[in-house]
Structures are given as C-alpha cells and as structure tokens.
Amino acid sequence: MARFSFRGFVYVLIVMLGLLSAAPNILPQSVKQQLPTWYTTNTLSLGLDLRGGSHLLLAADTNALFEKQLSSFSSDVLSELRSQNVRYTRTTHSLSSKASSVDSVERVVFTLRSTDDARKVKDIAYQISAQPNGTSALDVAIKQNTVSLTLNELYAEQLIKDTLSRSVEVVRKRLNETGLTEPSVTLQGKDAILVQMPGMSDPTQVKKLLGTTAQMTFHWAANSQSEQVMNKQDAAGNTYRLEQKVALEGEHITDAAGVLSSETGQPVVTFRLDSAGAKQFATMTRDNIGRVLAIVLDDKVVTAPVINSVIPGGRGEITGNFTLPEASNTALMLRTGALPVPLSIIEERTVGPDLGSDAIQTGVESGVIGALLVLAFMVAIYGRWGAIASFALCINMALVFGALTLFGATLTLPGIAGLILTMGMAVDANILINERIREESKKGRPAASAIEVGFEKAFATIVDSNFTTLIAVSLLFMFGSGPIKGFAITIALGLVSSVFTAVALTKMLMLKAVKSKKRNVRDRTPMRFSSPLLRLSDKLSGINFLAKRKIALSISVVLTVLSIGLFAKPGLHYGVDFTGGTMIELTAPALSTDELRDVIESNGFDQVAIQEYGSEHHYLLRAPVLDSGEEVENSNAEQTDGLKRAISQADDHVSFDKIDMVGPKVSGGFAELSILALLIAGGGMLAYLWARFEAHFATAALLTVVLDLTKTIGFFALTGIEFNLTAVAALLALIGYSINDKVVVLDRIRELLRLDPAKSLANTVNEAVNSTLSRTVFTSVTTLLALLPMALFGGDAVESFAVPMVFAVVIGTSSTLFITSTLLYLLGSRREKQGKAQLKPTAEEIRASLSHIP
Numbered sequence: 001m002a003r004f005s006f007r008g009f010v011y012v013l014i015v016m017l018g019l020l021s022a023a024p025n026i027l028p029q030s031v032k033q034q035l036p037t038w039y040t041t042n043t044l045s046l047g048l049d050l051r052g053g054s055h056l057l058l059a060a061d062t063n064a065l066f067e068k069q070l071s072s073f074s075s076d077v078l079s080e081l082r083s084q085n086v087r088y089t090r091t092t093h094s095l096s097s098k099a100s101s102v103d104s105v106e107r108v109v110f111t112l113r114s115t116d117d118a119r120k121v122k123d124i125a126y127q128i129s130a131q132p133n134g135t136s137a138l139d140v141a142i143k144q145n146t147v148s149l150t151l152n153e154l155y156a157e158q159l160i161k162d163t164l165s166r167s168v169e170v171v172r173k174r175l176n177e178t179g180l181t182e183p184s185v186t187l188q189g190k191d192a193i194l195v196q197m198p199g200m201s202d203p204t205q206v207k208k209l210l211g212t213t214a215q216m217t218f219h220w221a222a223n224s225q226s227e228q229v230m231n232k233q234d235a236a237g238n239t240y241r242l243e244q245k246v247a248l249e250g251e252h253i254t255d256a257a258g259v260l261s262s263e264t265g266q267p268v269v270t271f272r273l274d275s276a277g278a279k280q281f282a283t284m285t286r287d288n289i290g291r292v293l294a295i296v297l298d299d300k301v302v303t304a305p306v307i308n309s310v311i312p313g314g315r316g317e318i319t320g321n322f323t324l325p326e327a328s329n330t331a332l333m334l335r336t337g338a339l340p341v342p343l344s345i346i347e348e349r350t351v352g353p354d355l356g357s358d359a360i361q362t363g364v365e366s367g368v369i370g371a372l373l374v375l376a377f378m379v380a381i382y383g384r385w386g387a388i389a390s391f392a393l394c395i396n397m398a399l400v401f402g403a404l405t406l407f408g409a410t411l412t413l414p415g416i417a418g419l420i421l422t423m424g425m426a427v428d429a430n431i432l433i434n435e436r437i438r439e440e441s442k443k444g445r446p447a448a449s450a451i452e453v454g455f456e457k458a459f460a461t462i463v464d465s466n467f468t469t470l471i472a473v474s475l476l477f478m479f480g481s482g483p484i485k486g487f488a489i490t491i492a493l494g495l496v497s498s499v500f501t502a503v504a505l506t507k508m509l510m511l512k513a514v515k516s517k518k519r520n521v522r523d524r525t526p527m528r529f530s531s532p533l534l535r536l537s538d539k540l541s542g543i544n545f546l547a548k549r550k551i552a553l554s555i556s557v558v559l560t561v562l563s564i565g566l567f568a569k570p571g572l573h574y575g576v577d578f579t580g581g582t583m584i585e586l587t588a589p590a591l592s593t594d595e596l597r598d599v600i601e602s603n604g605f606d607q608v609a610i611q612e613y614g615s616e617h618h619y620l621l622r623a624p625v626l627d628s629g630e631e632v633e634n635s636n637a638e639q640t641d642g643l644k645r646a647i648s649q650a651d652d653h654v655s656f657d658k659i660d661m662v663g664p665k666v667s668g669g670f671a672e673l674s675i676l677a678l679l680i681a682g683g684g685m686l687a688y689l690w691a692r693f694e695a696h697f698a699t700a701a702l703l704t705v706v707l708d709l710t711k712t713i714g715f716f717a718l719t720g721i722e723f724n725l726t727a728v729a730a731l732l733a734l735i736g737y738s739i740n741d742k743v744v745v746l747d748r749i750r751e752l753l754r755l756d757p758a759k760s761l762a763n764t765v766n767e768a769v770n771s772t773l774s775r776t777v778f779t780s781v782t783t784l785l786a787l788l789p790m791a792l793f794g795g796d797a798v799e800s801f802a803v804p805m806v807f808a809v810v811i812g813t814s815s816t817l818f819i820t821s822t823l824l825y826l827l828g829s830r831r832e833k834q835g836k837a838q839l840k841p842t843a844e845e846i847r848a849s850l851s852h853i854p
Contacts, residue, residue: 011504015395021402044405047412047486049351053198057347058171058210059663060191065163065341066151067106073138074108074149075228075244076128077121086120087113088147108149118142131155160191163340168193171343173336174209193343201352201656204641211637213298213342214333216250219243221292221304232294234301235321242294242301247284252277256334258327261319267327269318271334278314286310297330345637346663352655366789370420371397373785374427381533381778382434388509389430389502396426396494396501403493414487414726414801421733421805422494424786425740428465428779429502432744433458435775437510438529447514447527455507457751462503464692465743466495469736471684487729491736537774545769546762549822556819560707563714572717575724575800576662580625582640585658587618590651603646605639618657625663636663681735682706689739693746694839696827701742704820708738708812715807726800733805737783738812741776742820748772749824753838761828761838765821773817780813 024032024043032040048055081088088110112118122140129137137155141148151159168185171193175183188194195210197203219242222229228244256271273281285293285307294304295318302320322330375393378386400422404411437454445453470492477488514527576583588596593612596619600608605623613620623639640661647654682702689698712734716723748768756764784806791802828838 008508011508014500015399015505018395018399018402021406022398025401025405042405044401045408045410047410047415048196048198048349049412051198052201052351053196054200054203054206055197055347055349056195056203056207056210056345057188058193058195058343059346060160060164060167060193061342061344062160062191063106065159066156069137069159070106070108070149070151073125073129073151077125077138077149078110080124080128081117081121084120084124086117089113106150110147112142112145112147115145118147121147125149164191164193166340167343170337170339171195171210174332175206177332177336178206178209192346201350202644203348203350204644207345207348207637207641209329209333210343211345212329212333213339214250214330214336215338216253216295216297216334217246218248218250219245219294219296220247220288221294223291232296232299232301234304238301240292240294240301240304242296247293248277248280250334250338252280253334256331258322258324258329258331260324261317264319266319267322267324268320269322269327269331269334271316271318271331273314273316275314278312281314281316282310282312344663345661348637348640348659348661350656350659352657362794364416366792366794367416367420369789369793370786371423373789374423374782377778377782377785378427378430381431381531382529383531384513385434385437385510385527385529388513389427389434389506392430392501392506392509393423393426395505396497397423399497399501400490400494403497404490407489409489410486412486414729415490418487418490419494420786420790421783422491422498424783425469425491425737426494426498426502427782428740428744428775429458429462429498430506431775431778431782432461433502433506434529435772435778437527438534439771441527441529448511450527451507451510451514455503459503461744461747462499464747465740466499468685468688468739468743470495471688472681472732472736472739475681475684475732491733533778534774537777540773540777541770543766543770543773545766545817545821546825549818549825552818553822556707556815559714560710563710563717566714566717567710570717572713572723573720575722575727576622576660577725578723580636580662582621582623582636582643582662583658583660584621584623584640584643584656585613585619586621586647586654586656588647588651588654589617590653591617591647593619595650596647599646599650600643603642605643605646608643636661678709678731678735681732685735685739689743693750696831697746697750697824700820700823700827701739701746703823704742704815705735705738707819708734708808708815711811712804712808715804719803721803722800724800727804730801730804730808733801734808734812737805737808738815741779741812741816744775745769745772745816745820746824750839757838761825761832765825765828769817769821776813776816780809783809 021042024040027035027040078088112121121142125138125140126136131137135152135154137152139150139152141150164187168187172183172185175185175195175197184194184196186194195206197206200206219232220226222241222243226243229241230244231239232242233239252273253271254274256269258267258269260266261268289307289309291307292304293307294301296302297318303318305319318330375390378390378393380386382389397419400419404415409415433454436458437450440450440453441447473488473491473495477485477492591599593610597610600610600621607624609622611620611622612618621643623643625636640659644656644659682705685705686698686702689701693701709731712731715721716727721727745768748771749765752759752764752768752771787802787806787809791806794802831838
C-alpha cells in the first residue's frame with residue numbers, strides 16, 4: 001500500500017507540474033498581475049501563420065566566399081614566389097565540381113618554369129596558410145610543372161561555419177537598428193539563415209537591407225607601378241582602373257550616418273574610422289596627394305575623389321546619387337558591419353495579421369469541436385469508465401501544452417492539427433485498455449484483477465504501436481522545417497504523454513473507483529460494461545475476414561494500380577514547396593479579375609496565373625520559378641516584389657494576405673528529402689517490427705502500409721488537393737497511424753498462436769481480428785471525430801493534411817481488417833508448407849525443451 005501511495009504521489013506531482021506549466025497560457029490578465037513575471041511570461045509563442053508576419057530564408061553564396069579567400073591566399077603565395085625568384089606563367093582561375101561537402105571548388109592554376117621549384121611552392125603555401133592547429137588552409141597539387149591551389153576541405157567547412165556565425169550577428173544588428181520588435185535570426189542547415197519577423201506583412205525594405213553585403217573597400221587608381229589591376233564601374237557606367245590591392249578595409253568604420261551635406265545640400269554618408277584606421281588613412285592620404293582614391297561598395301564605385309591634402313582625424317564623407325533614405329540605409333549597413341558573404345533570399349513566406357487571426361479562430365474552433373466529440377464518444381461507449389478515460393485525455397492535452405510551454409516551443413497551425421490528431425490517436429490506448437479489461441471481465445475476473453490483467457496485456461501492444469509511430473514522427477522533425485517540426489514535436493510529446501496518462505494515471509483512477517465504498521478489495525464482482533455501442537460491437541463478432549481474401553486483395557491491388565496511374569496522369573498538383581515559384585493570396589477591392597490580369601500582363605508578368613479564391617475580389621496568383629540567369633534566387637525575390645508593386649499601384653487598398661516564395665535551391669532538394677524521409681520511415685519501422693515480430697508479420701504490415709500510401713497519393717491526384725509540405729506531413733502521419741493499427745492486430749495474433757499453436761492459422765487470424773474489432777472500429781471513429789471538424793472548418797491552410805488523413809483513416813482501417821490479415825495468412829501458410837513454425841520459440845520454451853534432454 002505504501003509503495004502504491006508513493007507512486008500515486010509521483011503521478012499527481014507530474015500532473016501538477018504539467019498543469020502549472022500550461023496555466024500561464026490561459027490565466028486572465030487580472031490573475032497574472034498577482035503572480036511573478038518569470039512565471040506569467042512563460043507562455044507558448046504563436047507561429048507566424050497564426051499571428052501574421054514574415055519568414056525569410058537567406059542562403060550564403062559560398063562560391064564567392066571561397067573565391068575571395070583563395071584569391072587572398074594565392075595572391076600572397078604568388079607574391080612570395082616572385083620575391084624568391086621562382087618563375088611561373090599562365091595564372092588562371094577555374095571552378096570544378098567535387099564530391100564532398102564543398103559543392104564546387106575554385107582553383108588557381110599556374111605553370112612553373114622549373115620542376116625544381118615544386119618543393120618550394122609547397123613550403124611557401126604552408127607558411128602562408130598555416131592554421132593554429134598545424135594544418136594548411138591550402139591544398140597544393142603538382143602534376144609535372146602544373147600547380148593547382150585549392151582550399152582544404154576541412155578549412156572550407158570551418159570557413160563556412162565561422163562566416164555564417166558572423167553573418168547571423170550582422171543580420172541581427174541590422175534588424176535591431178531598424179527597430180523591429182522580436183526579430184528571430186537563427187542558422188538553418190549548413191549554409192542558410194532563417195529570419196522571422198512577427199507582425200511584418202511587407203518585408204520589402206528589410207529584404208533590401210539583408211540582401212546588400214555592404215562590403216566597402218578603398219582602392220587607389222592604378223598607375224604604371226600597379227601590379228594587379230581591376231576594372232570597376234560606378235552607377236553611371238563610368239569605368240575606373242583600380243589597384244586590386246585593398247588600401248583600407250571598411251571594417252575600420254566605427255560609425256556612419258546619412259545626412260544632408262552642409263555644402264551642397266545633397267544626401268551624403270559620413271563615416272568615422274577607429275584609431276588604427278584613422279592613422280592608416282592619414283598616412284596613405286599624406287603619401288598619395290594628387291591620386292584618385294575610389295570608395296567601392298559592393299563592387300560598385302560610389303565616389304572617386306582626388307586626394308588634395310592629408311585627411312587626419314579618421315573622418316570622411318561618401319558622396320553619390322543618394323536619396324536621403326538610401327543614404328540612411330547605407331549608413332546603417334556600414335555601422336552594423338559588412339556581411340562577410342553575400343546572402344540571397346531563397347524562400348519567403350508572409351502571412352497577413354487578418355489571415356493569422358482567422359487561422360487561430362478556425363484552428364481553435366475545429367480543435368474544440370473535435371475534442372468534445374471524442375470525449376462524448378468515449379463516455380457513450382464505456383460510461384463512467386469512458387469518463388475516467390476522457391478525464392485522462394484532458395490531462396494528457398494539458399501535459400502536452402505544459403511540455404510545449406516548458407520547452408519554449410512555437411505553436412503553428414500544423415501544430416494545432418497535431419494536437420487534434422494526437423487526441424484522436426491517444427484514445428487508442430484507452431480503448432485498447434478498456435477492451436482488454438472488458439475481455440477479462442467477461443471471463444468472470446473480479447474488477448481489480450481485471451484491471452491489473454487488462455493493463456498488463458495492453459502495455460506491450462501500446463508500447464509497440466506508439467514506438468512505431470514515433471519512428472515516422474522523428475523523421476518529420478529531422479527532415480521538416482519550421483511548422484512541420486512543430487507538428488512533429490506536438491505528436492511526439494502527445495504520444496509519450498498518452499502512454500503515461502493511459503497506463504499510469506487511468507489505471508490509478510480506475511483502481512480507486514473499484515475500491516470505493518461501493519466496492520472493496522475483496523469484492524469478487526466483475527466490472528460491468530454496458531452501452532448500446534458495446535452491444536452492437538459484440539454482435540459483429542464471428543466475421544470470417546479471410547473468406548473473401550482474394551476479392552479483398554484484388555480490389556486493393558487494383559486501387560493501387562489505378563492510384564499509380566493517377567500519379568502518372570494527371571499527376572499531383574504540386575505546391576511551391578516542390579515546384580518553386582511564388583504564390584500570392586491577395587484582396588484587391590478595386591480590381592476585377594480581368595483588370596487584375598491586365599495589370600499583371602502589362603507589367604511583363606505574362607506567366608502568372610490568376611484564380612478567383614473564396615470571396616469576391618479575393619485572388620490567388622501563381623508565378624513559376626525563374627530558371628534563367630546567374631542570380632536565379634534573387635530574381636525570384638525581385639519577381640515577387642515587382643508583382644506587389646504593380647498591383648499596389650493599381651489598387652491603393654490592396655492587402656496581401658499570404659505570400660509564399662520558394663526558390664529552386666529549396667524546391668530542388670525538397671522532393672528528394674521527402675522521398676528519403678518516407679523510405680527511412682518504412683525502413684525504420686520494418687527493422688523495429690522484425691526485431692519485435694517474425695519476418696512475415698513485419699512484411700505483411702509494411703506491404704499493407706505501402707498499399708495504403710499509394711492509395712492516399714492517388715487520392716491527392718484524383719481530388720487535386722495541393723501536394724505541399726503539409727501533405728508530406730500527412731503521409732508520414734498516415735504511416736505512423738496505419739502501422740499503429742496493424743501492430744495491435746499482429747500482437748493479438750501472436751498471443752493466440754502462443755496460447756494454442758495447434759489451432760489452424762486461418763481460425764487464429766480470424767479470431768484475432770474479431771477480438772480486436774471493437775478496438776479497431778472505435779479507434780478509427782474517434783480519430784475521424786477529431787479530424788472531421790478540421791477537414792470541414794479548418795480552412796485551406798490545413799486542407800492538405802486533414803482531408804487526406806480522413807481518407808487515410810478509412811482506407812487504413814479497412815486494410816487492417818482485410819489486407820493485413822490476408823497477407824499474413826498467405827505468408828504464414830507458405831511457412832507451414834516449408835515446415836517452419838509461425839513463431840520463434842521464447843526463452844522459456846527453449847529452456848523447457850532443453851530440460852528434457854538427458
């Protein structure tokens with residue numbers, strides 16, 4: 001008794017901590033004012049799709065970074081070779097592919113006059129590029145007399161890492177200087193930076209700030225003594241011959257401001273150098289009076305004055321064809337420092353605040369309706385035992401909210417979908433337990449004993465089914481981005497929490513109920529389960545699911561073949577996540593469809609498709625990804641901005657409700673990652689099932705899931721529902737849900753085979769499917785009750801998830817009853833013909849057989 005009390009204390013403590021963590025999300029403001037700030041501010045953050053805002057994904061131009069670094073090293077190497085009288089010819093640069101983490105490699109190639117100098121080249125290269133850890137930043141390859149200099153792969157990877165870290169700080173400083181509230185700047189992958197700006201519905205100005213490197217350098221005009229010369233142009237197209245060597249780096253700038261010149265009244269940028277830069281600037285201007293000093297900003301000459309006298313004090317002025325806002329932005333970028341590497345926008349997602357508030361309303365409404373339907377259904381099935389399960393489900397959802405709050409998670413619309421699906425799937429454990437207890441009660445077991453045995457028998461099945469689902473969910477987290485990761489975390493926390501509430505909390509509450517005043521420990525009366533739904537389910541027993549196995553399997557195969565055909569033609573309606581391009585959802589009160597089309601076409605956007613969307617004057621624009629030119633990613637961002645400008649000029653009251661721009665760099669790898677995630681999910685589940693079950697059990701389950709998956713893909717093709725990031729989440733959720741269903745039936749077949757190995761396989765399979773039929777049907781109904789409100793009222797944002805999941809639940813349930821059982825019977829019969837047992841002997845069976853050996 002004491003141990004049970006301690007266990008109960010621990011359970012109550014966990015629940016209380018979870019509720020306390022979740023409470024700040026729902027406490028009224030009057031109550032929050034009476035509590036500590038550190039507690040009340042610990043709430044769930046809303047994602048940009050719920051509160052509005054912009055999301056930009058910036059990719060680093062690593063080729064430019066490598067070229068600059070290699071150019072610096074090679075210039076020093078060649079200079080040192082000349083100083084040591086090493087003769088060489090034909091210096092060239094080339095870009096070649098390399099099968100490594102560094103996608104392409106810049107090379108500097110030159111030819112030595114004498115092969116005797118090869119050793120000297122390697123020594124010089126090492127001396128110049130030696131790193132603190134003793135390695136060289138340069139790889140030197142010498143074939144005959146040809147020398148090739150490349151960046152060492154490990155150095156290149158570290159260079160990217162360090163450069164991106166510095167870039168994050170520069171981007172953060174620039175955003176903070178603009179006065180943006182709560183901008184989030186984080187690294188994404190190996191070569192990208194994610195910028196999230198809540199509340200910002202038009203990031204045009206920010207995109208200019210972040211897309212400008214602001215790399216400023218000072219160069220002297222070339223003369224007869226200049227060794228390496230380069231040509232640079234100004235905004236007017238004038239060309240300047242400048243020394244390639246940098247006379248002064250812009251990193252010495254400590255302050256800058258955009259002001260009106262006191263002499264000309266024109267906008268200029270004033271700057272101040274640090275002490276080292278000031279001394280260097282004074283010296284170089286004193287020694288070069290009469291020469292032209294060009295100031296180069298991002299490869300463009302902004303001014304090139306003649307130095308007439310020494311410039312002391314480290315102060316200077318940049319003149320050019322600036323407007324005052326341009327001068328202010330340039331000064332801001334110089335103050336915050338230059339980006340060490342060019343950044344291009346490869347993905348942009350913007351949600352207007354009105355659309356975000358609508359998403360919250362529809363998400364909450366569909367969630368509440370789904371939750372109430374599930375809870376009511378549980379009570380309708382099991383009466384007061386269903387009420388206990390419903391109470392545990394409410395605690396489960398509170399614990400999930402508490403955990404999300406504790407981890408500082410961000411709640412997104414897919415996250416709300418995950419909460420709703422979690423509730424539907426969490427019911428499965430409670431139904432499984434109640435069905436097991438009901439079976440034991442039918443055998444005449446006393447209430448307390450039936451609860452103990454029921455929980456014990458259900459535990460292994462619950463662990464197996466939830467673990468296989470977690471395999472699929474973990475891949476969502478590994479390969480997904482932002483909102484999809486939130487969906488995965490929600491499902492994972494929900495599954496873990498549901499195991500605790502179903503196995504621990506529900507058991508404690510049920511035992512407490514049977515040991516109340518009406519019952520005591522010695523009471524031998526079995527528990528009563530009586531409801532119209534249970535009586536109806538009991539009448540369904542005795543069905544021969546294998547009788548029509550050939551017809552069922554044939555129908556399933558035909559539907560799969562048709563689905564494959566639909567996948568080929570007409571094919572899937574891919575979203576911009578896969579195809580790249582731009583999708584803009586807007587409301588233009590002053591423009592009809594024809595007028596909007598004329599505006600778009602007259603501004604040169606001939607390939608943009610226009611679709612009336614929902615209410616009057618609400619439109620959906622789709623622009624294909626641009627695939628020409630070197631600056632493809634930036635071109636797509638410019639296309640998006642151009643579309644917005646053109647429409648805004650035609651209608652002053654236009655509102656851009658949602659913008660999704662995905663460049664080819666993102667969309668190009670997304671299909672491969674999605675396929676990889678599905679394959680790894682299948683492989684991971686197969687490996688786990690093979691470890692927990694026999695090979696033919698695992699094969700039957702996985703083949704059925706493949707059939708379910710192909711039919712769902714065919715459903716996407718048939719209905720034309722957009723196949724996007726959320727659709728991939730639906731497919732992975734389907735895999736987890738479907739395999740969960742199959743594991744319960746397979747576990748019961750295995751149990752019955754161990755109880756009576758002599759019984760025919762057909763009878764065992766039928767008995768197992770029938771004995772779990774109530775659980776299968778009830779779980780499917782509760783999941784549908786959770787999903788249907790989201791599918792009907794959740795809006796377009798979750799349509800790609802909810803509607804296919806409703807179809808998947810129906811097709812998955814039918815395949816569990818008819819296809820998995822058929823495949824297992826066929827594979828098992830084959831094993832019997834080969835003289836193999838259906839199950840491997842357990843450790844106890846092996847020990848028992850060995851004990852009979854003399």
